[in-house]
Amino acid sequence: MSLPISADPNAPIIVWFRQDLRLSDHEALTAACESDSPVIPLYVWDISGKSRELGSASRWWLHHSLAALSKDLDGHGSRLVIKRGEPLAILRDIIKETGARSVFWSRRYDAAERDIDATIKSALKDEGINAKSFAGHLLREPWTVRSKSDTPLKVFTPFWRAHSANLEPGDPLPVPKIPAAMTNVQSLTLDDLDLLPRKPDWSAGFTPVWAPGEAGARERLNQFLENVHAYGDLRNRPDIEGTSRLSPHLRFGEISPRQVWHAAMKHPQSEGRRVFLSEIGWREFSYNLLFYNPDIGRENIQEKFDAFPWREDNAALKAWQRGETGYPIVDAGMRQLWQTGWMHNRLRMIVGSFLVKHLLLDWRAGESWFWDTLVDADPASNTASWQWIAGTGADAAPYFRVFNPMTQGEKFDPNGEFVRRYCPEISDIPVKTIHKPWESGPLSLRQANITLGETYPNPIVDHAFGRQRALDAFQSLKKAS
Secondary structure, three states, X not given: OOOOOOOOOOOOXXXXXXXXXXXXXXXXXXXXXXXXXXXXXXXXXXXOOOOOOOOHHHHHHHHHHHHHHHHHHHHOOOOOEEEEEOHHHHHHHHHHHHOOOEEEEEOOOOHHHHHHHHHHHHHXXXXXXXXXXXXXXXXXXXXXXXOOOOOOOOOHHHHHHHHHOOOOOOOOOOOOOOOOOOOOOOOOOHHHHOOOOOOOOOOOOOOOOOOOOHHHHHHXXXXXXXXXXXXXXXXOOOOOOOOOOOHHHHHOOOOOHHHHHHHHHOOOOOHHHHHHHHHHHHHHHHHHHHHHXXXXXXXXXXXXXXXXXXXXXXXXXXXXXXXXXXXXXXXXXXXXXXXXXXXXHHHHHHHHHHHHHHOOEOHHHHHHHXXXXXXXXXXXXXXXXXXXXXXXXXXXXXXXXXXXXXXXXXXXXXXXXXXXXXXXXXXXXXXXXXXXXXXXXXXXXXXXXXXXXXXXXXXXXXXHHHHHHHXXXXXXXXXXX
C-alpha cells in the first residue's frame, strides 16, 4: 500500500547526505535545487547494522564534518535535518510528514551499502516516490572502466591507462541556490548521535591537525597545490609536509575528486603533478576492486592465501598497535596514527609489512585496527592497501618483498626527525643509530638516558629471523598449492 504522497509539483525533495558532505559539485543537491521545489537536506545515522560500523576516529571526523555542513547550510538559509534509525523507516516518516515526492542521493560502492540503497530505491518507487541516485564520489563509475574483452581490470597500470584515456571530467558544479529551510521537520541535535569520545577523550591530538568540512578541504588542497611540483620528491618523506592529506576530506566527500583533478590541472605540468594525479588513480582503482570484489575486506582476493599459516600472537599485536615493537620507524608511525588519526603513506607500507611479514599476523588484524583509528578509514582504500602489502590482493606487492625497517627509516627519515617527534624517549640517540638503537654503544645509550628493555623496548622480533620466517611460510604455501 502506497503512502499518501502529495500531488503538488512543488512537493519537497529530500537530499540524503551520506559520504558527500559538501554543497559544491554535488549533483544530487544541485538537481534538487534546480527543481524549484523545497529541499530537505537529511543525514541519517544508520543503526540498522546492515553496513560496517564506522571506527572511532572516523566517528570523530564525522561529527565535525556534519557540524561544518550544518553551518554551511545555515549560511544559505537552509537546515540539516539529523535523524537516527533505520534509513527506509526514517525516509518514510519524513515523506509522510512533509509530502515529499522525491529522494536524491549520491551513489555508494560497498556491497552492503549498494544493497541497502537498491532496497530503498525499489521500495520508494513502489510507493510512488521518485528515488534517484547520482555520481560524485569517483571520477568514473567502476562499471565504465573495463578491459577490451569487457572484464574487470585487476592490475593498476592497465586500469589507469584505460581510466585516464580521454578523461575529461566535467567542470565542478558551483554551490546551487538552496531554498529556505522547512522549519517544521523535526531533527535531532548533532550531540544526540554521540559520535565523540568522552571517557577518555583520546582525540586531543586531532584538533590541532585537522579542519573537517568543505572549507577545510579547500584550504588543504590549495596549500598542497602550491608545491605540487615537488610531490614526486617529497611524498615518501614522513619528516616533511610533502603529501596532500586530502584523504579524510575525500573519504567523507567534503571535496570531490573532480574538484581535486581540475584544481591540479590548473597548475603547470610537472612530474609531481603527474604522480599526484596517479594517486587519485589508485583511489579509483581501489573502488574498482571493491566493486568487483565485494568481500575484499574479509576474503583474500588471491584464494591461495586462504591456506597461509598466519600466527596468533596477541602480545605482538598489542605491541604493534601501541608502537612498542622496538623498531623506531614502525613505532613512530603507529604513534602518529594514535595521536593524529592519520599515518603517512610510506609508513603505512612499512608498518603493514612489519605486521604481516615480520610478525606473520593476519592482515585483517591490521585492517581492523586501521579502520578504528584512521580518520580516513575508507572501505576501498583501506582494504585494498592491506591486501596489497600482504601480497594477497589483485595488484599486490610480492609476498617475498619484506621491508627492512632500519633501511626504510634511514632512507625516508634520514635525520631521524620524524622518529624523534613521536618517540621522544630516544630523541637523544645519534643520527647514525636512531633507527637501530640496539647498535648504539653503552656510552651513547647512557648519555641518551636509555635503558633498552625498560625506557624503550628491545625489538620484539629479530629482523633476519622475521624475514626468513615469512619467506619460509610463503614457500610452504607454494609447495602446498
